[in-house]
Structures are given as structure tokens and as C-alpha cells.
Amino acid sequence: MRAFVSRLHGLSGKPVVLKNHLVCLSLSIISRMVFGKKHFSVSGDDQLGSNSIMSLPEFQEIVDEVLLLNRVLNIGDWIPWPDFLDLQGYVKRMKALKKKLDRFHDHVFDQHKRKKKELAKNFVPQDMVDLLLQLADDPDLDFKLTYDHLRGLTLDLIAGGTDTAAVEEKDIPHLPYLDAIMKETMRKHPVTSLLPPHLAMENCEVAEYDIQKGTRVFVNLWSIGRDPSLWEQPEEFRPERFLGRNIDVKGRSFELLPFGAGRRMCPGYNLGLKMDQLSIANLLQAFNWKLPDNTKVEDLSMEEASGLTTPRKFPLVAVMEPRLPLHLYKI
């Protein structure tokens, strides 16, 4: 986090597309947790270290392609006869992407297995791949984990975790207004407007509706967040509405479900929340923010792009001014 704030400090006074820096921050945190430290160099210009296979920006391109191909509508999936023509070229792109990902995964798995062999009895799992490889070798496990499972699981975690004097984790519980800002942001702009489809496993009744077993259920977070019967003046951004109210984001308060609810609820919610809270807190503490000279507040578009997730249609460009003593930006 300090390195992130320090890097931004170098851009003070210039218009900055904030999203690019935040995406890079979350990707570097998540990829470290999943794959370990040494597989990426930080920028495209860095010399790749002996263990790194690509730069972080290159990996970001791969993750962007995964997210894009996940949300496209492939004609052949709906009208099978022209499928072999691959009219939109998506299948070709998926195959090319798989090749790149396989090369990357093989490299990462080999490195982890080599380290485990070298350390023998002293080996302690340090990241998600270490743990998954251990499970894949476990003969007592009821369910056999294959390398394809490992590829899928690690990719899910990376894709799910990236489409967030430093403020530290221990400070967060003492920042109730920050908590309210997070909730209000997730109410008005949920990361995904429709939850992925869920399936009713048995007949049930929800809010006086009879839902039959086998029904595919789409939960519309966007409209729940703007429902005037639940929220006073829902179009207004007013974090204060959450102060002193017992509404959480952990799937128990049905009026606010940014991470879903139930068994398919987001497994990364705790990490996602912490990353967002820490980055926002640090950005607000370290800098004063304004719009570039040529942009007026009323010109700022809050439109959202459609897709699997709903980022801003036009990324925010802002100008930072340091507000702390200079030595606090050094790492």
C-alpha cells in the first residue's frame, strides 16, 4: 500500500486515470496471494527476474481478455449450425488465451513443486497454489483434484478479485464514515447489476412469491439498491443513511447484497472489502482530490458499462495534491 501511494505521489498535479492504478494494485495483491511473489515483474520495462514469466501489465491483459470472453455472446452457443464458422472469432481467441494461460500455469506449478521438493520436510504452504497442490496430492480426499481444477480455481480467484503513515487494517474498525461510504457506493453502483443465475433447489416462498423447485433466479441488485420503498431518496449519494443502522454486506440484509448471499456468495468478500477500504482510506488520507481544469462536476458521467461487471463507462480522471509531509510518501 505504501508503494502504491508513493507511486501515485510521483504523479501529483497531473490528470490521472485512477482506474488503471487501482486495477494494478488489486491484481498485484491477489496474484501474490494466489501464486506467490516472484512470477511477475512490476512494469513492462523491468528486467524479468529468473522466476518471473511475464510482467504484471502483460498478465493484466490476459485477465482483461478472460473477463471479456466471459461476457461475450457467442452466436454459435445459441444457433449451433454456424458454430464451426466461428463468425465472431471468439473461439479462436479463447484457444489462443488457453495456450497463454497453460504456459503460465505450467510455469507456476513447476516452480511450486520444485520449491516443495527442495524444502522437503521443512515445506510450509505459503500461497493458494501451495495449498491446492497439497490437496491434489492427498490420496485420502474424496474428490480428486486435477490440474485442470487447479487452473480453473486459481483463474476464478484472480478474475473474481480484480474486475480494489498508511492507514492500516487495524484502523478500519475506527472509521465508521468510511464504512458508510463503501456501503453507499455498493448500493448505488454494485459491481454486478444482476447476480449470476441461482437455481432453487426446492419449492419455497420468498417475499410472498411461490418459487418452484428448479426455477432459475436472477437477483437484480441494481434495482433493489434504487427501490424507493427501501431507500429514502435513492438517487442521492448519502453515506449518512448507513450511520447507526444495522445493515451489513454479508448476505444477511437483503436490501444490500453486493456480494450475493447463501452458498454461492462471494468467497472473497472479506478480502475484497479490506482491499477497497484500505485503498480508499489511503487515497483520501494521502491526497486532496480535484477534477482536471477542463472538467466541471456537472460534466462527470456516472454511466455504467454493461457486461459481467459494471465499471464506469468513462473512467474517472482526477488530479491529486499531496496533503502529508514529504517523508511519508517515501518507502
Ligand code: HEM
Ligand atoms: C469488492 C470486491 C468484490 C465484490 C463486490 C464481489 C462480488 C461478487 C458477487 C456479487 C458474486 C456472485 C455471488 C452470488 O452468486 O450470489 C461473486 C462471486 C465470486 N467472487 Fe467475488 N467479489 C469481490 C471480490 C472478490 C475477491 C477478492 C475474490 C477472490 C479472491 C472473489 C472471488 C469470487 C468467486 C470465486 C466467486 C464465485 C463463487 C461461486 O460461484 O461459488 N471475489 N463475487
